[in-house]
Amino acid sequence: MLETIRIIPIEHYVLYSTLLFVIGIFGVLTRRNAIVVLMCIELMLNAVNLLLAAFSTYLSDAQGQIMVFFIMVVAAAEAAVGLGILVMIYRNTKSTDISLLDKLRH
Amino acid sequence: MAQYIFLTLALLTVITALLMVFSKNPVHSVLYLILTFFAIAGQYVLLNAQFLAVVHIIVYAGAIMVLFLFVLMLLNLNEDSEPQKSSRWKIGAGITSGLLLVTLVGALKGSIQLQVPESSNPSVGLVENLGKVLFTDFVVPFEIAGILFLAAMVGAVMVGKRDLKV
Numbered sequence: 001m002l003e004t005i006r007i008i009p010i011e012h013y014v015l016y017s018t019l020l021f022v023i024g025i026f027g028v029l030t031r032r033n034a035i036v037v038l039m040c041i042e043l044m045l046n047a048v049n050l051l052l053a054a055f056s057t058y059l060s061d062a063q064g065q066i067m068v069f070f071i072m073v074v075a076a077a078e079a080a081v082g083l084g085i086l087v088m089i090y091r092n093t094k095s096t097d098i099s100l101l102d103k104l105r106h
Numbered sequence: 107m108a109q110y111i112f113l114t115l116a117l118l119t120v121i122t123a124l125l126m127v128f129s130k131n132p133v134h135s136v137l138y139l140i141l142t143f144f145a146i147a148g149q150y151v152l153l154n155a156q157f158l159a160v161v162h163i164i165v166y167a168g169a170i171m172v173l174f175l176f177v178l179m180l181l182n183l184n185e186d187s188e189p190q191k192s193s194r195w196k197i198g199a200g201i202t203s204g205l206l207l208v209t210l211v212g213a214l215k216g217s218i219q220l221q222v223p224e225s226s227n228p229s230v231g232l233v234e235n236l237g238k239v240l241f242t243d244f245v246v247p248f249e250i251a252g253i254l255f256l257a258a259m260v261g262a263v264m265v266g267k268r269d270l271k272v
Contacts (some may be wrong), residue, residue: 029199
């Protein structure tokens with residue numbers, strides 16, 4: 001058996017990735033630069049990935065790690081399209097401040 | 107030994123993530139996030155998920171964060187020009203995320219009943235095993251992921267075009 005899963009209980013991984021996820025949410029709520037908000041979303045995705053990989057190793061089931069692989073695929077696609085949209089927004093408004101983008105509210 | 111490595115990497119991840127959120131300069135944020143991703147890759151190695159560790163470094167530190175850095179420098183946002191949210195908003199965000207943390211920890215603590223199998227297979231995260239699973243059981247989602255990448259690429263090019271004639 002792997003030494004890691006004998007020594008470290010799974011609760012540590014759960015608490016650890018919960019903490020990372022909450023830091024990501026805090027960043028999304030406090031930052032106004034849209035690029036940093038996208039980076040915080042990447043951090044949240046990574047917290048979920050880490051927990052999936054941990055459970056996959058503890059149960060010695062490969063499906064969790066395949067799921068992590070597909071989440072990485074979706075994260076890469078999301079970053080490409082999101083940054084394309086951001087560059088377009090910057091061309092039109094000369095800023096990446098997300099609090100300028102509340103036209104739907106008015 | 108393993109728990110010291112785990113604790114060191116976990117502390118490094120949390121500290122660099124906090125620095126990423128709190129640093130004023132977006133370029134510093136990107137660099138701290140790259141450090142966070144390297145520490146998470148270390149956690150994957152600790153879990154013996156070597157394929158994931160390598161893919162994580164290639165995809166995140168190699169592709170996504172370089173893309174972020176390029177966009178930051180292209181838009182010339184690398185000075186401390188970002189307007190800050192009001193302190194009342196920040197306190198509200200802190201209370202919200204703290205409540206979420208308390209709720210999640212309270213709900214998850216002690217509720218995990220994991221039956222770790224006695225004869226666990228330590229080679230589950232290696233490339234050979236994962237490749238077999240990926241190309242037998244998950245071959246249709248794998249192909250759909252390829253189509254998703256194509257759609258994302260076409261979408262990014264279309265969105266980024268300056269004057270789109272439809």
